Amino acid sequence: MADEPLPLLPHEERLPPRSDLWVAAGSLTFSAAILTLTFRMPTYTDQGGQIYTAPGLVPSFYGVVIGLLSLWLAGRALRAGALSAAGKGEPRETGNSNARFVLAAGLGLIFIVGLIGRMPFWLAATVFVTVFVAAFEWQPGLASTARARRFAVALAIGLCTGILVTLVFERVFLVRLP
Amino acid sequence: MLDSLGQFGGALAHLLSGWGVLNVFWATLLGIIIGALPGLTATMGVALMTTLTFTMPHEQAILVLVCIYVGAIYGGSRSAILLNIPGTPASACSTLDGFPLARQGLAGRAMGISTSGSWLGTLFGILCVAALTPVLSEIALKFQSFEFFWIAVFGIVIAGTLAGGDPLKGYIAGFLGLFIATIGQEPYYNYQRFAFGSTDIAGGIGLLPALVGAFGVAEVLQAMRGPAVQAVSSKIDSVIPRLEDVFKYWRTILRSGAIGTFIGILPGLGEDTAAWSSYAAARRASKEKEKYGKGSIEGLMAAETGESACVPGAIIPVLTLAVPGSAPAAVLMAAMLIHGLNPGPNLMLQTPEFFYQIVAMLLIADMAKLFFGLTLVRPLLWILLVPRERLMPVVFVLCVVGAYAITSRVFDIYVMLFFGFLGFILRELKFPMAPLILGLVLGDLLEKNLTRGLVLSGGSIAPFFTRPVSGAIAAITIFSILWSIPGFSGRVAGLFRRRPAGGQAT
Numbered sequence: 185m186a187d188e189p190l191p192l193l194p195h196e197e198r199l200p201p202r203s204d205l206w207v208a209a210g211s212l213t214f215s216a217a218i219l220t221l222t223f224r225m226p227t228y229t230d231q232g233g234q235i236y237t238a239p240g241l242v243p244s245f246y247g248v249v250i251g252l253l254s255l256w257l258a259g260r261a262l263r264a265g266a267l268s269a270a271g272k273g274e275p276r277e278t279g280n281s282n283a284r285f286v287l288a289a290g291l292g293l294i295f296i297v298g299l300i301g302r303m304p305f306w307l308a309a310t311v312f313v314t315v316f317v318a319a320f321e322w323q324p325g326l327a328s329t330a331r332a333r334r335f336a337v338a339l340a341i342g343l344c345t346g347i348l349v350t351l352v353f354e355r356v357f358l359v360r361l362p
Numbered sequence: 363m364l365d366s367l368g369q370f371g372g373a374l375a376h377l378l379s380g381w382g383v384l385n386v387f388w389a390t391l392l393g394i395i396i397g398a399l400p401g402l403t404a405t406m407g408v409a410l411m412t413t414l415t416f417t418m419p420h421e422q423a424i425l426v427l428v429c430i431y432v433g434a435i436y437g438g439s440r441s442a443i444l445l446n447i448p449g450t451p452a453s454a455c456s457t458l459d460g461f462p463l464a465r466q467g468l469a470g471r472a473m474g475i476s477t478s479g480s481w482l483g484t485l486f487g488i489l490c491v492a493a494l495t496p497v498l499s500e501i502a503l504k505f506q507s508f509e510f511f512w513i514a515v516f517g518i519v520i521a522g523t524l525a526g527g528d529p530l531k532g533y534i535a536g537f538l539g540l541f542i543a544t545i546g547q548e549p550y551y552n553y554q555r556f557a558f559g560s561t562d563i564a565g566g567i568g569l570l571p572a573l574v575g576a577f578g579v580a581e582v583l584q585a586m587r588g589p590a591v592q593a594v595s596s597k598i599d600s601v602i603p604r605l606e607d608v609f610k611y612w613r614t615i616l617r618s619g620a621i622g623t624f625i626g627i628l629p630g631l632g633e634d635t636a637a638w639s640s641y642a643a644a645r646r647a648s649k650e651k652e653k654y655g656k657g658s659i660e661g662l663m664a665a666e667t668g669e670s671a672c673v674p675g676a677i678i679p680v681l682t683l684a685v686p687g688s689a690p691a692a693v694l695m696a697a698m699l700i701h702g703l704n705p706g707p708n709l710m711l712q713t714p715e716f717f718y719q720i721v722a723m724l725l726i727a728d729m730a731k732l733f734f735g736l737t738l739v740r741p742l743l744w745i746l747l748v749p750r751e752r753l754m755p756v757v758f759v760l761c762v763v764g765a766y767a768i769t770s771r772v773f774d775i776y777v778m779l780f781f782g783f784l785g786f787i788l789r790e791l792k793f794p795m796a797p798l799i800l801g802l803v804l805g806d807l808l809e810k811n812l813t814r815g816l817v818l819s820g821g822s823i824a825p826f827f828t829r830p831v832s833g834a835i836a837a838i839t840i841f842s843i844l845w846s847i848p849g850f851s852g853r854v855a856g857l858f859r860r861r862p863a864g865g866q867a868t
Contacts (some may be wrong), residue, residue, distance in 0.1 A: 196387035196793065198528065199791065199792050199823060203791070207531075207791050208865075211534055218541060219555060224554065225555065225780055226551075226553065228551055232758075233551070233819070234816075234821060236813065236816040236817070236821050237550045237813055237816075237817065239548045239550070239551060239553040239555055240555070241813075242544055242808075242809045242812060242813070243541060243544045243556075244553060246540050246541040246544070247541070250538065250541070252538050253530060253534045253537070254531050256518060256530060256532065257531070257534070259529055260530070262492075279586055279588065279589030280587050280589070281587060282587070284587055285583060285585050285586060285587035285862075286537050287586075288583055288586035288587070289583055291755075291782070292579070292582075292583075292758055292779070292782075293779070295758070295759075295762070295764065296775055296776070296779055300762065300772070300775065301772065308430050309759045312755060312758075312759065313756060313759060316751075316754075316758075317752055320586070320751035321749075321751050335611055336454065341752055341755075341756070342765050345755070346758055346759075349759055349760065349763060350825070351471070353414060353763055353767075353855045354388040357415065357417060357418075358417045359413075359415050359417065359763065360766070360767070360770045361763060361766070362762065362766045362769075362772060362775060
């Protein structure tokens, strides 16, 4: 163990070269969009302003740097064999679930866009937390009493969250709630 | 000296008067809980509490945030030891030896080592804050726009190079953060950049909603996507730290404290780099290398001391240069700005009492951490067992409240949501987050100083390279970029390698 390299953190692991090539293409497009928008900005030189105070100068500098770094990333990915069959990388078992991600993201989106502002915050928070807990703890084939018990727990957590968050932040921290 | 001690005593008394003691206790406890829960990080905790405490008097609000920061970095080790899952990224290193110790039935001893190492590390860092901040402030007062421009660029580059992972993606993340900071009205002509006619976007991207999104929402999404946490060991031996562990490894403690503080001072690196660097240095110097990774007390001590020493270290550049040393320190700096404080070289001139208050806050938080570390074992075990399905929606609700709290704009909730998805995607694509955050925080500083420098020099870029300090920081920055190019470091090392008489390099 003493001479083994230290284990990598999640963000230290490298993507397959093909994925890096896609990332480079995306950031290169983003850089081109920045440059297009900044070149359309006024320079105010006709009103006596100096070019180095032009509103688009600094963002265009960032756009150029992001573009150059993207080219570097693309070149590195190509050298690593991004276009070869091996460049796609091997699928790994990570235990991640895209279905759970979509469900969590969808519920969050509904909470923000659909519930907040349309009802009192405590109620919106209660509905969101209750549905979230109930949806993630839902299991097919459970007896109706067990399912009712789980839903009651979810409702209790939702009500506690809605009421406590409202009371603590509105009354103690004097924070306005959406 | 006596005057300084008097001011420090005054700051301590002021902070602990009234609601101070209560604030210290709940904030440190909350920090430890946030740190202990996998998926919740110190940055998220500080960002959330910044928005929720902004109606408090500034010294009490900053005290709460410092306690959250110190507590969360320490709390991460609990889940690292008991679950083999780091509560915060900073505690990833503690899993290497903490969890094997727990499996050997020594979870309590491991937590004792974590408590003593963390307490001593923060104490070491506090001494460095007290000793170095006035000196560095004095030096920083001589800096002009040219130097501040390079310090901001250096921060982005060094965070990209050393934050771990792919330096190239670190640079892209940093410049993406800088770009996002340019959205909204620019300072010279009030031109609305990238607003597309929206008055909300023209007001700029709020730093805190963006941080709450990038750390809070993104972490909720990641936690829900990832595999479930495994069951925790429930048998705990004594958590009282053993003095023999401290005395036996005093060299490791001092070395890790120095490394942690130094890494804290470097812009944007943070506690995870500090922990890994301290651990690696301890392993290199150790007489018991074979124990590392199998339950080494020295290894755990090094990681805990390093990460905790980094906390005060990361506050030093905030106080002296207005450049944060870590992601949570970036949020802390934003909180100082919100409360009307002026972090940077002028802080010691305008509000010297705040410097003593910060030192006092760190000391108070460190003592509260020690108290909870020794007493709070069972309740933390129960909290660690809360399923993510029940915890994460509550965190999401708090993120929404936090994003909305400061300006009461629904737009900020959308900003939070956008940055939540952006943060999630960037993490999936293996972009480090520290440079992005640093870019967001330093964007304003960089742009203002670049433009001001150009105005002062009449459009010439020469002073950016020819002024001594500016030139030196520029050289280090460029060298850091070159160093990350594969093969460059080997070639430089080859230049200095001795060649045999035959002329062939070995």
